[in-house]
Amino acid sequence: MRASRLVSILLLLQTRERITARELAARLEVSERTVYRDVQSLSAAGIPLYDEAGHEGGYRLFGGYRTRLTGLTAAEAESLVLTGLPVAAADLGLGEAIAMAEAQLKLMAALPPESRDRAARLRERVRLDARAWYQDADAAPHLAVVAEAVWHQRCVRLRYLRWEAPHEVTRTVEPYGVALKSGSWYLVARRAGRSRIYRISRILAADVVDQGFERAADFDLSRYWQDYLDDYDARRTKGRAVLRLSHDGMHRLPHLAEPAVVSEVQKTAVTEPDSWTRVTVPVESHDQAVRELLRLGADVQVLAAAEFRSRMAGTVAAMSRHYNRGNAVGRGQAARGRGTGGRLNQK
Structure with a gap:
């Protein structure tokens, strides 16, 4: 000391x-x-x-x-x-x-x-902040146990909640490293000779076991993580959509869309005679794409695929009905208010 x-x-x-x-x-x-x-x-x-x-x-x-x-x-x-x-x-x-x-x-x-x-x-x-905007960080109560297993190269037994059935599973894995992404911690581990990713907030229980392991000599955590992210983006955005964007839409899109979408817009952009721009973009799903494109309002028009265009049109039509119905209700309430006001004034 x-x-x-x-x-x-x-x-x-x-x-x-x-x-x-x-x-x-x-x-x-x-x-x-x-x-x-x-x-x-x-x-x-x-x-x-x-x-x-x-x-x-x-x-x-x-x-x-x-x-x-x-x-x-x-x-x-x-x-x-x-x-x-x-x-x-x-x-x-x-x-x-x-x-x-x-x-x-x-x-x-x-x-x-x-x-x-x-x-x-x-x-x-200079302040470094790894957390995402407008979100609380994932609760990861078992992170310290997982990190201990990583430091000491000890296997760890996980009880894990996954998306697919059976949802709750128990796995013994070789922990190679941890990664922090937008406020969420992930475990990179090997099981049965294959590397896998586990979201630490979905770990229900974790116990370090009395069993060591030898790390693969050629394993590079940074390279594996980047390859995983690239592959994940490629797998989740297999669909394609053809859009038309107004001048304002082209300027707003980089502030609303993911970098992969913006990159494809820049590569495929073709300006049309009416000054709108035709582009092709990757989409994860039609539901997800509708939610994203609604943020552009009237500055975007979906041309293809037909199912995507139909879903977008249906959503916009439903919104229009809501607002038209709301306008009618508002006019009725205003008219009743004027009538009531007139009677009160007469008194």
């Missing part, structure tokens, strides 16, 4: 021009007397530090002394300043305040003076 505290004092001295014994004591949660003894020990070990007396005084390192205890180059430390995701670390059980503070301290200590200000500005002015 004392050795760790001595390292912390040394790193703090590297990140500050000067620091008082009182500040060190408060930061390390020890007494000022303990700080005095620790500073004497550092001096005895050959660390060139001295104490400036007075109101503006404090401990300082002499001659720009720096230690390489962190083992990080300046470029490495600068790049790591932006990799911290406090929410993700807390979810994984790695977000203890003391541990995170020590990690940040070591990063800052590894930076040369000319880069330290830049790193401080990055921390103050």
Whole structure:
């Protein structure tokens, strides 16, 4: 514990021009007397530090002394300043305040003076948030257990709720890694020689078992995850629709549609004589496409497929009936109100 505290004092001295014994004591949660003894020990070990007396005084390192205890180059430390995701670390059980503070301290200590200000500005002015808009993050009470199994390469027994029947199943898997996507955690694991994805919020129970496993030497988590996402998009958007978009529709679409849809619009766009644009887009299902395209209102027209066009037309017609009926009811209520008002005035 004392050795760790001595390292912390040394790193703090590297990140500050000067620091008082009182500040060190408060930061390390020890007494000022303990700080005095620790500073004497550092001096005895050959660390060139001295104490400036007075109101503006404090401990300082002499001659720009720096230690390489962190083992990080300046470029490495600068790049790591932006990799911290406090929410993700807390979810994984790695977000203890003391541990995170020590990690940040070591990063800052590894930076040369000319880069330290830049790193401080990055921390103050850039926020990384992995959660999706307008959604609460998935509840994942078994994430810490799964993460423990990943760290220690131990098999884990899952009771899992899936979409298809039978809905509740029990599986023993080899956990290779976890991934955070738009506020939801996923487990990448192997079972029966095949890699699979499990949404951690759908895990009903998880127990680490007393059985290790050997990771496949050629497995790359980042590459597997990206390949999975690409394949998922290809599988879920097998359908195609032909649309016409107004000038405003073409400008609004990039703000409403997925990148894959926008990309196809750009590739297939053909401007027609009336200034509308004919495009072909991928669709997951007709129901899903109707919901998405209704956001464009009158700036979109479905040409094909025939079933999709019919479903879109039926939805718009039903909406029209609702509003026409509402207008009739409104006019009737207004007329009755005028009649009542007239009688009251007569009284």
